[in-house]
Amino acid sequence: MRATNIILTGMMGAGKTTIGRDLAKQLHKRFVDLDEVIEKRAGTSIPELFEHYGEADFRKRESEALADILNHTNQVVATGGGVIMREDNRNLMHRDPVIWLALDSTTAAGRLVFDGTRPLLASGTGDSSVVSEIEKGMANWRYLERERRWAYSLCDWIVDAAESPAVIVDEIMAWCRRWQDTHPDHSSGKHPWKVDHLRVNVPEQPYHIHCGWGILENLGNRCRAEAGLQQVLLVSNPTVFQLYGTQAEKSLEAAKLKWDTLLIPDGEEHKHLETVELIYGAAFQAGLDRHSGIIALGGGVIGDVAGFAASTYMRGIRLVQVPTTLLAQVDSSVGGKVGVNHPNGKNLIGSFYQPALVLADLKTLQTLPRRQFLTGMAEVIKYALIGSYGLLGDLESYEHGEVSRAVLQAWVQESCKLKAKVVAADTEEAGYREILNFGHTVGHAVEKVAGYGRYTHGEAVAIGMVTATILSYLRGYLAESDFHRVVRLLRAWGLPTTIGELSVPAIITACRLDKKSRAGQMRFVLLERLGSARFGEIITEDELAQAFSIQRGGGCDEDSGN
Numbered sequence: 022m023r024a025t026n027i028i029l030t031g032m033m034g035a036g037k038t039t040i041g042r043d044l045a046k047q048l049h050k051r052f053v054d055l056d057e058v059i060e061k062r063a064g065t066s067i068p069e070l071f072e073h074y075g076e077a078d079f080r081k082r083e084s085e086a087l088a089d090i091l092n093h094t095n096q097v098v099a100t101g102g103g104v105i106m107r108e109d110n111r112n113l114m115h116r117d118p119v120i121w122l123a124l125d126s127t128t129a130a131g132r133l134v135f136d137g138t139r140p141l142l143a144s145g146t147g148d149s150s151v152v153s154e155i156e157k158g159m160a161n162w163r164y165l166e167r168e169r170r171w172a173y174s175l176c177d178w179i180v181d182a183a184e185s186p187a188v189i190v191d192e193i194m195a196w197c198r199r200w201q202d203t204h205p206d207h208s209s210g211k212h213p214w215k216v217d218h219l220r221v222n223v224p225e226q227p228y229h230i231h232c233g234w235g236i237l238e239n240l241g242n243r244c245r246a247e248a249g250l251q252q253v254l255l256v257s258n259p260t261v262f263q264l265y266g267t268q269a270e271k272s273l274e275a276a277k278l279k280w281d282t283l284l285i286p287d288g289e290e291h292k293h294l295e296t297v298e299l300i301y302g303a304a305f306q307a308g309l310d311r312h313s314g315i316i317a318l319g320g321g322v323i324g325d326v327a328g329f330a331a332s333t334y335m336r337g338i339r340l341v342q343v344p345t346t347l348l349a350q351v352d353s354s355v356g357g358k359v360g361v362n363h364p365n366g367k368n369l370i371g372s373f374y375q376p377a378l379v380l381a382d383l384k385t386l387q388t389l390p391r392r393q394f395l396t397g398m399a400e401v402i403k404y405a406l407i408g409s410y411g412l413l414g415d416l417e418s419y420e421h422g423e424v425s426r427a428v429l430q431a432w433v434q435e436s437c438k439l440k441a442k443v444v445a446a447d448t449e450e451a452g453y454r455e456i457l458n459f460g461h462t463v464g465h466a467v468e469k470v471a472g473y474g475r476y477t478h479g480e481a482v483a484i485g486m487v488t489a490t491i492l493s494y495l496r497g498y499l500a501e502s503d504f505h506r507v508v509r510l511l512r513a514w515g516l517p518t519t520i521g522e523l524s525v526p527a528i529i530t531a532c533r534l535d536k537k538s539r540a541g542q543m544r545f546v547l548l549e550r551l552g553s554a555r556f557g558e559i560i561t562e563d564e565l566a567q568a569f570s571i572q573r574g575g576g577c578d579e580d581s582g583n
């Protein structure tokens with residue numbers, strides 16, 4: 022942090038200049054006000070620039086000044102509120118921490134002076150009544166804030182700008198102290214405080230997946246500033262709550278959110294409608310209304326069940342996903358599928374419901390049991406096989422090595438990106454989204470035939486991915502060496518690759534009954550090459566039996582001669 026620039030962003034009235042000055046003094050950095058630099062260079066004021074040359078010209082000057090400023094280091098930079106809206110500006114800011122001073126409109130109304138010095142707030146109607154100037158100015162402020170919020174949320178940290186400057190400066194100083202002895206990752210050059218943001222472009226309401234280290238502490242401010250929430254129900258289980266509950270609650274309290282907590286029992290066996298009823302009960306008791314939200318803090322089970330409750334309570338309230346398992350971070354929290362099990366089968370009751378935001382804190386993975394971590398790695402490997410040859414190479418190069426935070430963050434980010442891309446192209450599972458089920462038809466069958474609980478979901482999917490890879494080889498899409506490569510990778514990550522002593526006829530029957538089968542025909546996702554999948558491939562029972570015979574008969578071993 023010593024030589025790093027710190028960039029402050031936020032709406033007019035957030036106090037970027039005052040706070041920037043104080044912060045720079047405390048951190049022994051130089052303070053730079055972007056607007057002042059633009060005015061100095063132009064030799065005139067910003068209102069004058071707007072009046073004579075228009076906003077487009079001003080934005081150009083702004084970008085040029087920003088580029089020059091960020092060529093230097095060890096500064097606190099207060100930016101204009103609209104700077105972050107432009108992608109080229111965001112790219113310039115990418116190397117430095119960006120802190121959003123998030124302000125609510127009531128506080129803004131008490132702070133702003135509508136004297137014509139802020140061109141974007143000026144009404145321009147010629148109405149000279151002071152009260153109406155303020156009203157119009159604030160209407161413009163609120164409009165701009167709504168328009169810009171998505172861009173502000175692409176920051177690394179959020180502070181509540183309604184606090185006093187001293188409190189805000191202390192908070193930012195504490196954040197800086199946390200990172201002062203850390204260094205960028207040697208392979209990627211990425212700083213440990215950098216948060217990755219992925220915009221998921223679903224038609225209803227685009228949202229962001231934020232992925233970073235230690236960002237759970239920012240949950241409250243994200244809920245308030247980004248999702249516009251004031252009241253929430255935090256849903257978790259005792260295992261996760263014991264580890265991360267205090268941190269989550271502290272952050273909700275610091276952000277002055279009204280919150281209640283509900284713990285539901287841990288385990289897949291509790292993913293049913295009675296648990297949803299419990300959540301509805303707690304939500305009514307807490308007085309949640311249509312403007313409130315539910316936070317799902319935990320693995321895929323919590324995300325699915327709390328997400329389903331959020332999607333149906335009062336016809337749907339906002340959902341914030343805080344996934345704490347690798348599987349939940351790369352899979353279940355992305356894509357908007359929420360639901361519960363039914364005595365007739367897994368995930369049979371549910372809906373498609375997109376969250377308001379997803380906050381994936383990689384630090385929470387530190388406490389995840391190894392087997393749970395590997396079950397998530399099976400999904401990461403799946404993404405590589407169906408959609409990213411580059412990721413596949415990366416995973417192979419780390420087969421036996423320690424994975425750094427930055428590398429893991431890159432894998433989670435790449436996995437989410439792939440899933441989000443597929444989901445955005447097919448939000449309601451009309452077809453293409455099927456590729457995400459690579460390895461799942463046999464995986465589900467293995468889970469069922471082996472008896473639920475013997476294999477984790479990821480382990481079963483790993484076995485299924487090998488079957489599907491062999492089928493792809495038998496269809497002539499892959500070379501034999503490709504399927505050996507897949508098996509080698511899965512084994513290197515400690516995942517099972519054979520069906521062992523399980524009954525082949527029983528697995529085939531279970532595959533025939535799979536949800537994805539149509540008119541009795543088994544539909545599989547196969548690989549057309551490593552890194553690319555095709556869906557809707559009809560597979561006969563004979564072909565499947567042949568694949569199992571290769572998989573079980575040692576055909577997965579490179580020296581077997583198969």
Ligand SMILES: NC(=O)c1ccc[n+]([C@@H]2O[C@H](COP(=O)([O-])OP(=O)(O)OC[C@H]3O[C@@H](n4cnc5c(N)ncnc54)[C@H](O)[C@@H]3O)[C@@H](O)[C@H]2O)c1
Nearest residue numbers: 260287320321322323345346348349352353358385388389
């Ligand atoms: N909605 C979807 O698109 C989707 C996709 C894939 C899977 N799923 C669902 O996800 C569920 C599986 O998710 P999962 O693998 O996360 O299981 P899980 O939620 O049961 O979590 C596994 C275990 O890890 C514990 N745990 C969670 N976070 C922890 C942490 N940080 N440290 C220590 N322990 C922690 C949990 O309490 C639990 O005991 C299944 O119900 C599956 O159907 C849904």
